[in-house]
Amino acid sequence: MAIQILMPALSPTMTEGNLGKWLKKEGDPIKSGDILCEIETDKATMEFEAVDEGTLGKILVAAGTQGVAVNQPIAVLLEEGEDASALAKVAGPAAVAAPVAPATAAAAPVAAAPIAASAPIVASGDRVFATPLARRIAKDGGIDLKTVVGSGPHGRIVKADVEKASAGAPAAAAGRAPAPAAVPSAPPVAALPEVGPAYTEVPLSSMRKVIARRLTEAKQTIPHFYLTMDCVLDKLLALRADLNGRSDAYKLSVNDFVIRATALALRKVPAANASFTETAIRLYTDVDISVAVATPNGLITPIVKHADFKGLAAISNEMKALAVKARDGKLKPEEFQGGGFTISNLGMFGVKEFAAIINPPQGCILAVGAGEQRPIVKDGALAIATVMSCTLSTDHRVVDGAVGAEFLAAFKALIEDPLTMLL
Amino acid sequence: MSDTSFDIVVIGGGPGGYVAAIRAAQLGLKVAVVEREHLGGICLNWGCIPTKALLRTAEVFRNMKHADSFGLSAQGIGFDLAKVVARSRGVAGQLKAGVTHLLKKNKVAVFDGQGKLAGKGKVAVSKDGKPVADLAARHIILATGARARTMPGFEPDGKLVWTYKEALVPDVAPKRLLVIGSGAIGIEFASFFNALGSEVTVVEMLDRVLPVEDEEISAFARKSFEKQGMKIFTSAAVKGLTKSASEVKVTIEAFGKSQEITVDRVILAIGIVGNVEGLGLEGTKVVVDRTHVVVNQWLETGEPGVYAIGDLAGPPWLAHKASHEAVICVEKIAGLPHVHPLDVTLIPGCTYCHPQVASVGLSEAKAKEKGHAVKIGRFPFIGNGKAIALGETEGMVKTVFDAKTGELLGAHMIGAEVTELIQGYMVAKTLETTEADLMNAVFPHPTLSEMMHESVLDAFGRAIHF
Numbered sequence: 001m002a003i004q005i006l007m008p009a010l011s012p013t014m015t016e017g018n019l020g021k022w023l024k025k026e027g028d029p030i031k032s033g034d035i036l037c038e039i040e041t042d043k044a045t046m047e048f049e050a051v052d053e054g055t056l057g058k059i060l061v062a063a064g065t066q067g068v069a070v071n072q073p074i075a076v077l078l079e080e081g082e083d084a085s086a087l088a089k090v091a092g093p094a095a096v097a098a099p100v101a102p103a104t105a106a107a108a109p110v111a112a113a114p115i116a117a118s119a120p121i122v123a124s125g126d127r128v129f130a131t132p133l134a135r136r137i138a139k140d141g142g143i144d145l146k147t148v149v150g151s152g153p154h155g156r157i158v159k160a161d162v163e164k165a166s167a168g169a170p171a172a173a174a175g176r177a178p179a180p181a182a183v184p185s186a187p188p189v190a191a192l193p194e195v196g197p198a199y200t201e202v203p204l205s206s207m208r209k210v211i212a213r214r215l216t217e218a219k220q221t222i223p224h225f226y227l228t229m230d231c232v233l234d235k236l237l238a239l240r241a242d243l244n245g246r247s248d249a250y251k252l253s254v255n256d257f258v259i260r261a262t263a264l265a266l267r268k269v270p271a272a273n274a275s276f277t278e279t280a281i282r283l284y285t286d287v288d289i290s291v292a293v294a295t296p297n298g299l300i301t302p303i304v305k306h307a308d309f310k311g312l313a314a315i316s317n318e319m320k321a322l323a324v325k326a327r328d329g330k331l332k333p334e335e336f337q338g339g340g341f342t343i344s345n346l347g348m349f350g351v352k353e354f355a356a357i358i359n360p361p362q363g364c365i366l367a368v369g370a371g372e373q374r375p376i377v378k379d380g381a382l383a384i385a386t387v388m389s390c391t392l393s394t395d396h397r398v399v400d401g402a403v404g405a406e407f408l409a410a411f412k413a414l415i416e417d418p419l420t421m422l423l
Numbered sequence: 424m425s426d427t428s429f430d431i432v433v434i435g436g437g438p439g440g441y442v443a444a445i446r447a448a449q450l451g452l453k454v455a456v457v458e459r460e461h462l463g464g465i466c467l468n469w470g471c472i473p474t475k476a477l478l479r480t481a482e483v484f485r486n487m488k489h490a491d492s493f494g495l496s497a498q499g500i501g502f503d504l505a506k507v508v509a510r511s512r513g514v515a516g517q518l519k520a521g522v523t524h525l526l527k528k529n530k531v532a533v534f535d536g537q538g539k540l541a542g543k544g545k546v547a548v549s550k551d552g553k554p555v556a557d558l559a560a561r562h563i564i565l566a567t568g569a570r571a572r573t574m575p576g577f578e579p580d581g582k583l584v585w586t587y588k589e590a591l592v593p594d595v596a597p598k599r600l601l602v603i604g605s606g607a608i609g610i611e612f613a614s615f616f617n618a619l620g621s622e623v624t625v626v627e628m629l630d631r632v633l634p635v636e637d638e639e640i641s642a643f644a645r646k647s648f649e650k651q652g653m654k655i656f657t658s659a660a661v662k663g664l665t666k667s668a669s670e671v672k673v674t675i676e677a678f679g680k681s682q683e684i685t686v687d688r689v690i691l692a693i694g695i696v697g698n699v700e701g702l703g704l705e706g707t708k709v710v711v712d713r714t715h716v717v718v719n720q721w722l723e724t725g726e727p728g729v730y731a732i733g734d735l736a737g738p739p740w741l742a743h744k745a746s747h748e749a750v751i752c753v754e755k756i757a758g759l760p761h762v763h764p765l766d767v768t769l770i771p772g773c774t775y776c777h778p779q780v781a782s783v784g785l786s787e788a789k790a791k792e793k794g795h796a797v798k799i800g801r802f803p804f805i806g807n808g809k810a811i812a813l814g815e816t817e818g819m820v821k822t823v824f825d826a827k828t829g830e831l832l833g834a835h836m837i838g839a840e841v842t843e844l845i846q847g848y849m850v851a852k853t854l855e856t857t858e859a860d861l862m863n864a865v866f867p868h869p870t871l872s873e874m875m876h877e878s879v880l881d882a883f884g885r886a887i888h889f
Contacts, residue, residue, distance in 0.1 A: 158855055
C-alpha cells in the first residue's frame with residue numbers, strides 16, 4: 001500500500017516550514033536514507049531523509065511552497081510492485097483535505113467556485129485567530145498571519161492589523177491619542193496614499209520573521225537593565241599567543257576565552273544562569289552557552305553545551321564547527337535551540353561597547369566589545385592597557401543588579417587573570 | 424469619599440449618560456448622574472421609544488384597513504387620538520421607571536437638577552436656579568444630548584408649528600400636515616400622521632428623502648411614500664410662514680417655482696443642535712464646534728478629565744451610538760485594556776416609517792467615492808415566500824461588497840421588519856465576514872432573512888430565487 005510522506009516536525013516547536021527543493025523527482029527509486037527534499041524551518045535548512053523504500057509516486061507539495069503545516073502530506077511513496085493506481089487511494093481524501101498548500105493543484109476542489117472560498121489557514125498546534133476578511137486580505141497580500149499582531153477581541157487579527165502589517169507599520173494598537181485642539185480625530189483611516197522614497201521589498205525569510213518576533217517580544221516585554229565593566233586583556237592576549245604557539249591543533253580566539261570565562265563565572269554565580277517563567281525562576285543546572293553568529297540570512301545562536309566542562313581548545317574547535325554550520329544553514333534544531341546564557345561579540349568589527357537584546361527565555365546576554373589600547377590609571381599613574389568593555393543585559397525579573405554585578409566581577413577576574421581559567 | 428465626591432459624574436441621564444453610569448458602577452467606580460428632567464433622556468421619553476409606540480398604532484391601523492386582504496372583516500375602523508397618545512406615554516413611563524430602577528440597583532447616585540462644570544473636577548447642581556449640591560469628580564462626562572434645530576421665521580410655537588416634542592402628544596391629527604425635513608424624525612412623523620389619514624407634505628432641502636441612506640433606497644422610499652399619498656418636494660425650501668388662528672400658510676420653492684400651501688400643522692424636523700449651553704464650558708479648554716463638543720476617539724474633550732458622548736459630541740445622532748460611546752469612554756477611564764474606538768461604519772441606522780428602512784456601512788455611492796471596486800447585490804421582497812405570506816411584498820435588500828476582498832462594505836434595506844433584520848449584517852460586518860461566510864451561512868426558511876442571503880448571492884451572480 002502506498003505510503004504518505006508527511007511534512008516532518010524538525011523540532012518540538014515547529015508547526016510549519018517551507019519546502020525548499022526536491023532532490024528526487026516523481027518516478028525516482030527511493031532507498032531508506034536517501035535525501036528526499038530540503039525543508040526550511042524557522043532557523044535552518046534541513047535535509048529530509050526517506051525512511052521507507054520504494055518509488056516516489058507523486059509530489060504533493062511543490063518546491064518553494066511556504067508555510068507547509070507539519071504532518072501535511074507532501075509526497076506519496078509507492079512500494080515495490082505498486083503502480084500509479086495506488087496513488088488514488090492515498091492521495092484522495094487525505095490530500096484534498098490538506099488545506100494550506102496552493103501547490104496541491106492536483107488536489108484542488110472539483111467544482112471551482114466563481115469566487116474564492118475563504119482562505120482556511122490551518123496551523124497544527126497553535127491556531128491563529130483572525131477574521132475571515134483579515135484572512136482573505138492576508139492571503140491575497142501574501143502575508144503570514146503568524147507574523148501579525150492581533151488587536152481585536154482576545155487578540156484576534158482584524159483587517160486593520162493586516163493592513164498595518166502590509167504597510168510595514170507596527171501592528172501594535174495606536175497609543176492614547178491626545179485630545180484635539182479643534183478637530184475631532186476620526187477613526188483611524190486605512191492606508192494613506194503612498195509617499196516617500198522608492199524602494200524594493202525583500203520578502204521576509206522564516207528566519208527573519210522569527211528574529212523580528214522574538215526580539216520585538218524581548219525588548220517589549222522584558223525589563224532590561226544594563227551593566228558595563230571594563231576588562232584588561234593584556235595577560236589574556238599574552239597567554240593566548242603563548243598557547244597558540246604551542247600547537248597547530250587549535251587556534252584560540254579571544255572569544256573562546258570569553259566563552260570559557262563566562263562558563264566558569266556562571267558556575268560561580270548560578271543565579272545568572274536562569275530564566276523567568278510565570279510561575280517560577282528556572283535555574284539551569286547545565287552551563288549551555290549560546291553564541292551569536294551572523295549569517296547571510298540573519299542572526300543565529302548555536303550552543304556550546306556544558307561549556308564549563310570543556311577546555312579552551314575544545315570550545316574553540318566546537319565553536320568553529322558550529323559557525324560553519326550556521327553560515328551554511330545546516331545547524332540541527334538541538335544545536336541552536338535552548339541554551340541558558342548568550343554571548344554576542346562585535347569586537348571583531350571594532351565596536352567599543354553595545355547593549356544587546358536578551359535572547360528569550362534566557363535571563364542574560366553578554367555584549368562583548370573590541371579589545372583596544374586605552375589609557376588607564378594604574379597605581380595612581382597613567383598607563384596603557386588593552387581594555388575590552390563588556391555589557392551585560394539582564395532581565396530584572398530574574399536577575400537583580402547585585403547578581404548581575406557579581407557575575408561580571410567573576411567574569412572580569414577570570415579574564416584578567418586567565419591562568420585561573422585553565423584550572 | 425463623602426456622598427458628594429465621585430470617581431465619575433455624568434451630566435445627563437439619557438442613553439449615553441445612564442449607560443455610562445451603569446458601566447462605571449459595574450467596574451467598581453463611584454458614580455453619579457445629574458439629570459434635569461427625565462431619566463432615559465429624549466430617546467426614552469421624547470424620541471425613539473414613544474414614536475415606536477405611535478408607529479405601532481399606525482401599523483395595526485393600516486392592517487385593519489386592509490383586513491379584507493387577509494380574509495377578515497372589520498367595520499367602523501377608527502381611532503381615539505387621546506388613547507393612542509396615552510399608550511405611547513405609558514410605554515415611555517414604564518421604561519423610565521425601568522431606568523430609575525437600574526440606576527438604583529447599580530448604586531448610582533442620581534441628582535435631580537441641572538449640572539454645570541464649576542472648576543476643575545467640580546460639578547455644581549442646581550434646580551430652578553437654586554443650588555442643590557456641589558459634587559467633586561475625578562472625571563466628568565458630558566452627556567446632555569441635543570434638541571430640535573429651529574430656523575428663523577419657523578420658530579416652533581407648540582400650537583401650529585411643532586417639534587418632535589409636540590408631535591408626540593398631538594391634540595389633533597391634523598387634516599393637512601407639513602413636515603419640514605425628511606430625515607428619520609421627519610419621515611417617521613410623516614408616516615404616522617399619513618397612516619392616521621392626514622394629508623402629508625414633506626419638504627426636503629437635499630435632492631432626496633432620507634438623504635443619509637443609499638440613493639436607491641431613497642428613491643424606493645419616495646415612490647412608496649407617494650403611493651401612500653404623501654406629497655414630497657426635494658431640493659426645496661420653505662419660506663414666508665404666516666399663521667392664522669388655526670392654519671399656516673407656507674411657500675415652497677423648488678426648482679425655481681414657488682407655490683403656497685395651507686396646512687393645519689407644521690412639524691419642524693431639520694436636525695438637532697447640541698445642548699452646550701449652561702454647562703460651564705466657558706473658561707475651560709472644551710472646544711465647541713458650532714453646537715457640538717469636539718472630542719477625540721476616546722471621547723476626551725480638550726479639557727483634561729472632561730469627556731463628551733452621544734448627540735452632544737456630534738453625529739450620527741443615534742441612541743445606540745451614545746450608549747456605545749458611553750461604554751468606550753468609561754472603560755478607557757477605568758484603564759481597561761483592549762478598548763477600541765467606535766467605527767462609524769459599523770453603526771446601523773433604522774427608520775421606522777412604512778416601509779421601514781435600515782442600513783449599516785457605506786452606500787454604493789460612498790463606497791465608490793472611497794475608491795472601492797464594488798459588487799452590488801439586490802433582492803426584492805416580492806421574491807421571498809415569507810414576505811408574500813405576510814402581505815408585505817414591497818421592499819428590497821441591497822448589499823455592497825468590495826469586489827477585491829469580499830468585504831461587506833454596506834447593507835441597505837427597505838421593507839417590513841428590516842429594522843429587526845439589519846443586525847445580521849451588522850454582526851457580520853463587525854466580525855469582518857466576507858461574502859464567502861455569508862454564503863455558507865444557513866438562513867432559516869421561511870423568513871425574511873433569506874433575502875439577506877439572496878442579496879449576497881446576487882452580488883456574485885448566484886441568487887437562487889430571482
